[in-house]
Amino acid sequence: xxxxxxxxxxxxxxxxxxxxxxxxxxxxxxxxxxxxxxxxxxxxxxxxxxxxxxxxxxxxxxxxxxxxxxxxxxxxxxxxxxxxxxxxxxxxxxxxxxxxxxxxxxxxxxxxxxxxxxxxxxxxxxxxxxxxxxxxxxxxxxxxxxxxxxxxxxxxxxxxxxxxxxxxxxxxxxxxxxxxxxxxxxxxxxxxxxxxxxxxxxxxxxxxxxxxxxxxxxxxxxxxxxxxxxxxxxxxxxxxxxxxxxxxxxxxxxxxxxxxxxxxxxxxxxxxxxxxxxxxxxxxxxxxxxxxxxxxxxxxxxxxxxxxxxxxxxxxxxxxxxxxxxxxxxxxxxxxxxxxxxxxxxxxxxxxxxxxxxxxxxxxxxxxxxxxxxxxxxxxxxxxxxx
Ligand SMILES: [Zn+2]
Ligand SMILES: [Zn+2]
Numbered sequence: 001x002x003x004x005x006x007x008x009x010x011x012x013x014x015x016x017x018x019x020x021x022x023x024x025x026x027x028x029x030x031x032x033x034x035x036x037x038x039x040x041x042x043x044x045x046x047x048x049x050x051x052x053x054x055x056x057x058x059x060x061x062x063x064x065x066x067x068x069x070x071x072x073x074x075x076x077x078x079x080x081x082x083x084x085x086x087x088x089x090x091x092x093x094x095x096x097x098x099x100x101x102x103x104x105x106x107x108x109x110x111x112x113x114x115x116x117x118x119x120x121x122x123x124x125x126x127x128x129x130x131x132x133x134x135x136x137x138x139x140x141x142x143x144x145x146x147x148x149x150x151x152x153x154x155x156x157x158x159x160x161x162x163x164x165x166x167x168x169x170x171x172x173x174x175x176x177x178x179x180x181x182x183x184x185x186x187x188x189x190x191x192x193x194x195x196x197x198x199x200x201x202x203x204x205x206x207x208x209x210x211x212x213x214x215x216x217x218x219x220x221x222x223x224x225x226x227x228x229x230x231x232x233x234x235x236x237x238x239x240x241x242x243x244x245x246x247x248x249x250x251x252x253x254x255x256x257x258x259x260x261x262x263x264x265x266x267x268x269x270x271x272x273x274x275x276x277x278x279x280x281x282x283x284x285x286x287x288x289x290x291x292x293x294x295x296x297x298x299x300x301x302x303x304x305x306x307x308x309x310x311x312x313x314x315x316x317x318x319x320x321x322x323x324x325x326x327x328x329x330x331x332x333x334x335x336x337x338x339x340x341x342x343x344x345x346x347x348x349x350x351x352x353x354x355x356x357x358x359x360x361x362x363x364x365x366x367x368x369x370x371x372x373x374x375x376x377x378x379x380x381x382x383x384x385x386x387x
Contacts (some may be wrong), residue, residue: 054158055158061172064107074251075199075251078247078251087208087209096202099195100195103192106188107192110173114180115166115181116164116181118147118153118161126153130151135288144157144160150164152166153166165182166179167185167280180387182381186266196259196262197256199251200256203251204252207245207252210244218231219237275371292360299359299366
């Protein structure tokens with residue numbers, strides 16, 4: 001079952017957030033950029049835009065490091081003198097440097113790790129790693145690398161290479177995320193969430209400490225309505241403290257918000273692992289769902305031995321599993337598979353009487369062959385096969 005492609009998932013909060021970050025936000029940035037550059041000399045703007053959007057660049061890496069380092073420096077200036085305190089023990093003196101080191105280390109590992117580059121030397125091994133399902137992946141040559149694209153791989157135009165089990169190109173680490181470094185990417189997300197929430201936790205307890213020292217629990221204010229003295233509420237005390245310690249307050253709120261946003265993204269990535277898919281494949285499944293809704297997806301049962309021989313004639317490097325029956329999907333009409341559909345139709349109607357075509361009416365009729373179950377998917381992520 002392809003749970004990821006269920007309509008409730010795609011149209012749910014995580015699907016919408018994903019759409020916001022991958023489509024809406026980029027469109028908004030492009031729209032704003034055109035507005036800003038309107039009527040001005042756009043040559044420099046165009047060059048900057050091409051550099052930022054179409055070339056591999058370290059802009060967001062620098063932004064991340066600046067935000068992280070700046071926040072840590074602010075933390076050491078404003079929060080560190082309050083540790084240990086009434087609510088924070090000595091152990092945090094040692095934990096804070098460890099958490100900081102872990103965050104930088106996981107970031108650099110994610111930036112520098114090999115995502116699973118497909119080369120002429122390992123392309124056959126990469127092709128044998130995953131079968132083609134003939135639904136979202138079929139044997140096709142990469143026009144840039146000039147070799148067969150393994151199933152689940154994708155050519156990244158920024159990194160200029162094909163990446164095995166490609167997830168996406170992450171500009172925050174200026175690297176592709178794929179078969180070999182997906183675990184490091186998850187580690188990087190986890191480390192960032194951890195430092196954000198840990199920072200917010202420490203700041204919250206420092207505020208409690210300050211409130212205790214100020215004896216805010218006993219503080220009172222004069223009510224405007226009645227003119228009487230009343231005890232201040234927790235909300236008022238919190239506002240007073242944030243106002244009193246603005247930098248520390250802003251740092252705590254920033255850490256909490258960033259932590260929450262990355263946590264949602266982290267959960268989305270874990271759901272992809274759980275479903276045995278990748279971000280790249282999730283978009284392909286969305287396309288399949290739309291094709292099914294328009295009634296254009298047909299399935300033809302074939303014997304795999306016959307398919308194997310036919311494919312091998314076309315390209316000697318292709319190796320497809322033999323010896324059992326499988327289902328091969330063909331998409332119609334020609335707008336989806338310009339060459340394949342006519343080929344598929346003629347073959348389906350003619351030469352082989354064993355073929356039986358039927359229209360696919362719902363996502364429950366298609367199967368994600370890359371989903372190995374909960375344990376299998378997590379094992380493949382944490383201990384990916386060698387390339
Ligand atoms: Zn390629
Ligand atoms: Zn890339």
